[in-house]
Amino acid sequence: MNKWGDNKAWFLVIPVLVFVAFSAIIPLMTVINYSLQDILAPGKALFVGTEWYKKVLHDYRLHDALWRQFLFSALVLLIEMPLGILIALAMPKKGWGISFSLVTLALPLLIPWNTIGTIWMIFVRPDIGLFGAAINNLGVAFDHTRRPLDAWVTVILMEVWHWTPLVALLAYAGLRAIPEVYYQAAKIDGASSWKTFYYIQLPKMRGVLTIALLLRFMDSFLIYAEPFVLTGGGPGNTTTFLSIYLVKIAVLQMDLGPGGAFSLIYFLIVLLLSFIFYQVLQRVGKGEKV
Amino acid sequence: MKGKKKTIFLAIYFGLLFLPIYWMINMSLRTNADILGTLTLYPEDPTFRNYVKIFTDSSWYSGYINSIIYVTINTLISLTVALPAAYAFSRYQFVGDKQIFFWLLTNRMAPSAVFLIPFFQLYSTIGLMDTHIAVALAHCLFNVPLAVWILEGFMSGIPREIDETAFIDGYSLPRFFITIFIPLIRAGVGVTAFFCFMFSWVELLFARTLTVTNAKPISAVMTRTISATGLDWGLLATAGVLTIVPGALVIWFVRNHMAKGFALGRV
Amino acid sequence: MARIELNEIAHSYLRNPKGESDYAIKRIHNVWEDGGAYALLGPSGCGKTTLLNIISGLVTPSRGRVLYDGKDVTSLPPEKRNIAQVFQFPVLYDTLTVFDNLAFPLRNRGIEPSEVTKRVHEVADILDLTPFLKKKAAGLTADAKQKISLGRGLVRSDVAAILFDEPLTVIDPHLKWHLRRKLKEIHEQLKLTLIYVTHDQTEALTFADQVVVMLEGEIVQIGTPQDLYENPEHTFVGYFIGSPGMNFLTCTLEGNVAQVDGAKIVLDEKTAALGRKAQGKLELGIRPMYLEVSPVPVENGVPAKVKVLEDQGCHKIAVLMLADKTLQAMLPEGKPVPEEKAWLVFPPQWTRLFADGRLLK
Amino acid sequence: MGIVVDSVTKKMGRETHINNVSLELETGTTNVVLGHTLAGKTSLLRLMAGLDRPTSGRVLVDGRDMTGVSVRKRNVAMVYQQFVNYPSLTVYKNIASPLKMSGMSKGEIDRKVRKTAAMLHIEDLFERLPSELSGGQQQRTAIARSLVKEADLLLLDEPLVNLDYKLREELRLELQDIFKQREAIVVYTTTEPAEALMLGGDIVVMDEGRILQTGPTPDVYHNPATLKVAQVFSDPPINYLNGTVQAGTAKLAKDIEIPLDGHLRSVPPGNYIFGVRSNHLSLSKVAKEDAEIRVKVELAEINGSETFIHVNHGDYRLVVQEDGIHSRRIGSEIPIYVNPCCFFVYDESGALVASPPHGSIQERVK
Numbered sequence A: 001m002n003k004w005g006d007n008k009a010w011f012l013v014i015p016v017l018v019f020v021a022f023s024a025i026i027p028l029m030t031v032i033n034y035s036l037q038d039i040l041a042p043g044k045a046l047f048v049g050t051e052w053y054k055k056v057l058h059d060y061r062l063h064d065a066l067w068r069q070f071l072f073s074a075l076v077l078l079i080e081m082p083l084g085i086l087i088a089l090a091m092p093k094k095g096w097g098i099s100f101s102l103v104t105l106a107l108p109l110l111i112p113w114n115t116i117g118t119i120w121m122i123f124v125r126p127d128i129g130l131f132g133a134a135i136n137n138l139g140v141a142f143d144h145t146r147r148p149l150d151a152w153v154t155v156i157l158m159e160v161w162h163w164t165p166l167v168a169l170l171a172y173a174g175l176r177a178i179p180e181v182y183y184q185a186a187k188i189d190g191a192s193s194w195k196t197f198y199y200i201q202l203p204k205m206r207g208v209l210t211i212a213l214l215l216r217f218m219d220s221f222l223i224y225a226e227p228f229v230l231t232g233g234g235p236g237n238t239t240t241f242l243s244i245y246l247v248k249i250a251v252l253q254m255d256l257g258p259g260g261a262f263s264l265i266y267f268l269i270v271l272l273l274s275f276i277f278y279q280v281l282q283r284v285g286k287g288e289k290v
Numbered sequence B: 001m002k003g004k005k006k007t008i009f010l011a012i013y014f015g016l017l018f019l020p021i022y023w024m025i026n027m028s029l030r031t032n033a034d035i036l037g038t039l040t041l042y043p044e045d046p047t048f049r050n051y052v053k054i055f056t057d058s059s060w061y062s063g064y065i066n067s068i069i070y071v072t073i074n075t076l077i078s079l080t081v082a083l084p085a086a087y088a089f090s091r092y093q094f095v096g097d098k099q100i101f102f103w104l105l106t107n108r109m110a111p112s113a114v115f116l117i118p119f120f121q122l123y124s125t126i127g128l129m130d131t132h133i134a135v136a137l138a139h140c141l142f143n144v145p146l147a148v149w150i151l152e153g154f155m156s157g158i159p160r161e162i163d164e165t166a167f168i169d170g171y172s173l174p175r176f177f178i179t180i181f182i183p184l185i186r187a188g189v190g191v192t193a194f195f196c197f198m199f200s201w202v203e204l205l206f207a208r209t210l211t212v213t214n215a216k217p218i219s220a221v222m223t224r225t226i227s228a229t230g231l232d233w234g235l236l237a238t239a240g241v242l243t244i245v246p247g248a249l250v251i252w253f254v255r256n257h258m259a260k261g262f263a264l265g266r267v
Numbered sequence C: 001m002a003r004i005e006l007n008e009i010a011h012s013y014l015r016n017p018k019g020e021s022d023y024a025i026k027r028i029h030n031v032w033e034d035g036g037a038y039a040l041l042g043p044s045g046c047g048k049t050t051l052l053n054i055i056s057g058l059v060t061p062s063r064g065r066v067l068y069d070g071k072d073v074t075s076l077p078p079e080k081r082n083i084a085q086v087f088q089f090p091v092l093y094d095t096l097t098v099f100d101n102l103a104f105p106l107r108n109r110g111i112e113p114s115e116v117t118k119r120v121h122e123v124a125d126i127l128d129l130t131p132f133l134k135k136k137a138a139g140l141t142a143d144a145k146q147k148i149s150l151g152r153g154l155v156r157s158d159v160a161a162i163l164f165d166e167p168l169t170v171i172d173p174h175l176k177w178h179l180r181r182k183l184k185e186i187h188e189q190l191k192l193t194l195i196y197v198t199h200d201q202t203e204a205l206t207f208a209d210q211v212v213v214m215l216e217g218e219i220v221q222i223g224t225p226q227d228l229y230e231n232p233e234h235t236f237v238g239y240f241i242g243s244p245g246m247n248f249l250t251c252t253l254e255g256n257v258a259q260v261d262g263a264k265i266v267l268d269e270k271t272a273a274l275g276r277k278a279q280g281k282l283e284l285g286i287r288p289m290y291l292e293v294s295p296v297p298v299e300n301g302v303p304a305k306v307k308v309l310e311d312q313g314c315h316k317i318a319v320l321m322l323a324d325k326t327l328q329a330m331l332p333e334g335k336p337v338p339e340e341k342a343w344l345v346f347p348p349q350w351t352r353l354f355a356d357g358r359l360l361k
Numbered sequence D: 001m002g003i004v005v006d007s008v009t010k011k012m013g014r015e016t017h018i019n020n021v022s023l024e025l026e027t028g029t030t031n032v033v034l035g036h037t038l039a040g041k042t043s044l045l046r047l048m049a050g051l052d053r054p055t056s057g058r059v060l061v062d063g064r065d066m067t068g069v070s071v072r073k074r075n076v077a078m079v080y081q082q083f084v085n086y087p088s089l090t091v092y093k094n095i096a097s098p099l100k101m102s103g104m105s106k107g108e109i110d111r112k113v114r115k116t117a118a119m120l121h122i123e124d125l126f127e128r129l130p131s132e133l134s135g136g137q138q139q140r141t142a143i144a145r146s147l148v149k150e151a152d153l154l155l156l157d158e159p160l161v162n163l164d165y166k167l168r169e170e171l172r173l174e175l176q177d178i179f180k181q182r183e184a185i186v187v188y189t190t191t192e193p194a195e196a197l198m199l200g201g202d203i204v205v206m207d208e209g210r211i212l213q214t215g216p217t218p219d220v221y222h223n224p225a226t227l228k229v230a231q232v233f234s235d236p237p238i239n240y241l242n243g244t245v246q247a248g249t250a251k252l253a254k255d256i257e258i259p260l261d262g263h264l265r266s267v268p269p270g271n272y273i274f275g276v277r278s279n280h281l282s283l284s285k286v287a288k289e290d291a292e293i294r295v296k297v298e299l300a301e302i303n304g305s306e307t308f309i310h311v312n313h314g315d316y317r318l319v320v321q322e323d324g325i326h327s328r329r330i331g332s333e334i335p336i337y338v339n340p341c342c343f344f345v346y347d348e349s350g351a352l353v354a355s356p357p358h359g360s361i362q363e364r365v366k
Helices: A007-035 A051-057 A060-090 A096-110 A113-124 A130-137 A148-176 A180-188 A193-204 A206-221 A225-230 A242-252 A256-289 B002-028 B032-037 B049-056 B058-091 B097-108 B112-125 B132-156 B160-169 B173-184 B186-202 B205-209 B218-228 B233-263 C048-056 C098-108 C113-126 C142-154 C173-190 C201-207 C225-230 C235-240 C269-277 D041-049 D091-101 D106-119 D135-148 D165-180 D193-199 D217-222 D227-232 D358-365
Strands: A037-041 A044-047 C004-011 C025-032 C037-041 C063-068 C083-086 C161-165 C194-198 C210-215 C218-223 C247-250 C252-254 C257-260 C263-266 C282-286 C292-294 C302-311 C315-322 C325-332 C341-345 C352-355 D002-012 D015-026 D030-034 D056-061 D076-079 D153-157 D185-190 D202-207 D210-216 D239-246 D249-252 D256-259 D270-276 D291-303 D306-313 D316-323 D333-338 D344-346 D352-354
Touching: A007 A037, A007 A256, A007 B058, A007 B097, A007 B112, A007 B132, A037 A256, A051 A256, A060 A148, A060 A206, A060 A242, A060 B002, A096 A148, A096 B002, A096 B186, A096 B233, A113 A130, A113 A148, A113 A225, A113 B002, A113 B218, A113 B233, A130 B002, A148 A193, A148 A206, A148 A225, A148 B002, A180 A193, A180 C083, A193 A206, A206 A256, A225 A242, A242 A256, A242 B112, A256 B112, B002 B233, B032 B233, B049 B058, B049 B233, B058 B097, B058 B132, B058 B173, B058 B186, B058 B218, B058 B233, B097 B132, B112 B132, B112 B205, B132 B186, B132 B205, B160 B173, B160 D076, B160 D091, B173 B186, B186 B233, B205 B218, B218 B233, C004 C048, C025 C048, C025 C218, C037 C048, C037 C201, C048 C083, C048 C161, C048 C194, C083 C142, C098 C113, C098 C142, C113 C142, C142 C161, C142 C173, C173 C194, C173 C201, C173 D291, C194 C201, C201 C225, C201 D291, C210 C225, C210 C235, C218 C225, C218 C235, C235 C247, C235 C282, C247 C325, C252 C269, C257 C269, C257 C282, C263 C302, C269 C352, C292 C325, C302 D165, C302 D193, C315 C341, D002 D041, D015 D041, D015 D185, D015 D210, D030 D041, D030 D193, D041 D076, D041 D153, D041 D185, D076 D135, D091 D106, D091 D135, D106 D135, D135 D153, D135 D165, D165 D193, D185 D193, D193 D217, D202 D217, D202 D227, D210 D217, D210 D227, D227 D270, D227 D344, D239 D316, D249 D270, D256 D291, D291 D316
Parallel strands: C037 C194, C037 C210, C083 C161, C161 C194, D030 D185, D030 D202, D076 D153, D153 D185
Antiparallel strands: A037 A044, C004 C025, C004 C063, C210 C218, C247 C282, C252 C257, C257 C263, C282 C352, C292 C341, C302 C315, C302 C341, C315 C325, D002 D015, D002 D056, D202 D210, D239 D249, D239 D270, D249 D256, D270 D344, D291 D306, D291 D333, D306 D316, D344 D352
16 A cells, blocks of 8 residues: 655654754754865854865875775675674574574674774783784784784774674574575475575575675774774774774864865765665665565 | 584684673773783682772763763654654655655764764854763764664554554544554664664764763773873773673663564664 | 375374373374375364474374385475475575576486476476576566476476465465466376365365365364265364355254254154264254245245345345244245245255264264 | 545556546445455545545535545544554453544443444453454454444445455354444445345445446346446356347357347347356256357366356356356366356447346246
């Protein structure tokens, strides 16, 4: 049946619009304002047009941060997606094990992001951290504050530790939604467990996996707090991702003009991605109704 | 045999998952001197001194209280405004419905860093700086769209004939909504509250920027302390452990509904 | 193909069943002949799906043995029993084409590619699926999908039996006819053992040569559709088969005459003799179709009041009151219609006696 | 007193659900809306209830224009084909809910709820939640809720279609009794001719969003004005054979000849469509004027207490109804018989030319 056509429904949406307008539209206008002006002193601003945009677009550090960001997101997805699916497959299907697994998996998701950074900062330190000390004992020199590679390994490990459970939870929910008869039919057809996975479980999980993939892409693209606490963007700038760089420009250096321009470009990139996100989601939604 | 392999794999994974947390707990039970002295796998001389300090020093424990206050306010606001909106999106067709729904979702995708300076200025201007409500409002940026998104999913699962029957019976929309409809989507409201709590609880950037002392959340207290006290690892670890507790409690209460929330795929 | 024997089967889903009522299947002991088309009919919760799963091997019975052609398969899983099953909802491999779906069970068993192609084309021909072979299975209509599920069973030359679990639930009513016909045709053509579970009388009676009626974990009657209609062995069968169901009147017996609240109904000698020997609550049963209704007094006619007269187009249903008991009768189109009073005649050859629900014979 | 639907059209996007429909219904009548799935029956009901707004046209209640007036301000009750109850309320509270809204006193509510529940035999289920009921009990609760407030307009949208056929039998009988006692306009939609006939009253035959024919139910059954009505109002759909009338005889399907007697006598020469209901085809020759048709058996479908034998005669697909339950071999060739006095005759546009006189079938049986 079709939805009821009634424009009075707008009244129900107004509260949301007021709140989101307050926390999204007004700030966004301010940002646009900054990006087009040079604020010399409070109350004294000069219209500079696209000046800041040109400056930001030619900033090689921003380019570096962008590529770093893409590399980071790609690596994270490559590890988290298969690992998450594997965990979901290994999870128990009945009994107390379900509750235990779900609670354990959800735990890292509810730890404040800076605490995540703290946990790992402690964990990988060569002097007091279990991980750092153990690796060094094996004869591998490891120090995430000095070596870029070690810093990357640490950040990725942390990210995987933090967010793989989300993929696993989504995949698990997807698996649970597969009716038992599919497994029965596969058994009767003599399918091996690999074939059952490839021809039944994977296609049936497509919807949730798409969502997991996109969510993980978005959130890893916006990452800030955890690497900030862990490495502060270093050593050098080797773990300075987009958000960290933006905060550096806008908050620490108070360069409001370039900060504003950077913000908008960053937001546009994310918007573009979220548009693709929305399109894909729509298509997945339709595909599942068949 | 296959089942056994799975269990072993899962046990190893869960072991690795707990290890960093365990290590932090381990350190929270030791003094700083002890930590810096020798590396031991478990606290040989466990002490609760760090915990005592946090529970008795108001600059520490008020951080927890502040966090809980603004998270609660945010969750309440998000649910209150999202419920009618989600109902509108799930039931009605109106001018601009799809566009607004999409625009709401884009806010969930916005990089927090973009909004830092404007928020700072906005809340300074209207005198809300360093208040709980400021952080709660800021978190609405991503939590309200999220709540609308999840609730809409649950509401669409309720047949519209129930609404119609109620209107035929003479219920007004608000009365129907409160007495009949909300009880029907109880689980959805619970799941939504859980996610609002979660995202507000774990957020750092806004909470730190919009507060100075009065509403400073525990996460911000921790970051400051790193530089202030030099490196009291034991205290830092203890503060970290204590930030995990509320989250763990919440999970425990919603554990049976969690899978359902995830099944909708709307996180 | 195989002859399936159920040997003293009983099943409970509880780990420690206590009384009778804990058993989903109480006691079943019968043989399903090779090449027969059977329907397993009963209301929901009667244990028919459990029985089907015992035959297929998805459920291992608490007691008793399952034999395929004399070989004990009780503890074998479904994939080792060589059966095929069609479920309530179409179960397909969404990402595969129709061809690959049909080929799937063969390829899993390591059949030669040329043989696979040959078999798939044969089966696709029978099921009218040939035009869709190259299409993705996910985009097809529900009835085509259900045919593919069936086809995956048919492609296997070694299949012992094909089991159906309410296979037409999701099919549009006007397409059901087509599938029912297809199933009949396949049975005629391939002479496979088919077992069909349903709660729908039309489906069961249309499909099967032999209908097995189940009630509360037990088989109450096995017979041809005509048999079930004309000679129900249990009051439940009388009620469940036919619309409206059989009329039942509690009665006492005096010689050859059944007394129903003072009204006298003459029975034939054989039935009356059986009734006199029987124990328990006696009930007289007659189909609405066989109950004769006259608007004027007739010989042996029992007077009754007419409560409602329903016109169904091709015939009328009269709801009659015999003392305080309700009876229904079917009046063919054009037959004279009683107005307030009617006289009922119970033809002895269609009047049956039941004791405690079971037919006397 | 009554409801008037005045040239109403309802469009949804590009689809037309109701196409210029006009209808007048009186208080105290039972009206059956008969039509196939998607004929627009539900749309019509929703428009009458005020759940949907017509794209054009008006709905008048007691002479007042109610188009666009909210359903809350109307005195209607509706039963859906899905079992719609408030899942969080007990059966008692479900039934009481429309009365509670009208501000009735507690004692009065209790009296009415108990009376209505007794009528539908659910008075023992008061404390249960809808999820703890069987399908039949759920629908009984929904019907009770619609009856309890004694609305002026009682709408039932295929209320029995999702029930098991044994339950359908029972409830259908009970509903008939209940409707007779109502001082309301009862509108009942169904796809089944038998259900329509049993409920009696007046009928509205619909197809593709239009009304094809209205009138007292038995009259329409015996004189379907067009071939389409005859198809909708026969289960299985009426059998038809093309034929030509010429010089005193009619030739059907090329090889069947029947004399032009009785109601056929007045049919002028030309091309026609001859329709005959399944129950008028038989497997045995009853009268000497019966015409024989050679057919091939396709399937014997058993429905309730009848066997429907689907057969082919050349390109014509026919269905023969046989009382009782019998099996027939697929593919066997048999003769079937039809009495010429049972034919409906339609011209090539589908309009009725001649229908069997009411008495003729009775005579035939005697």
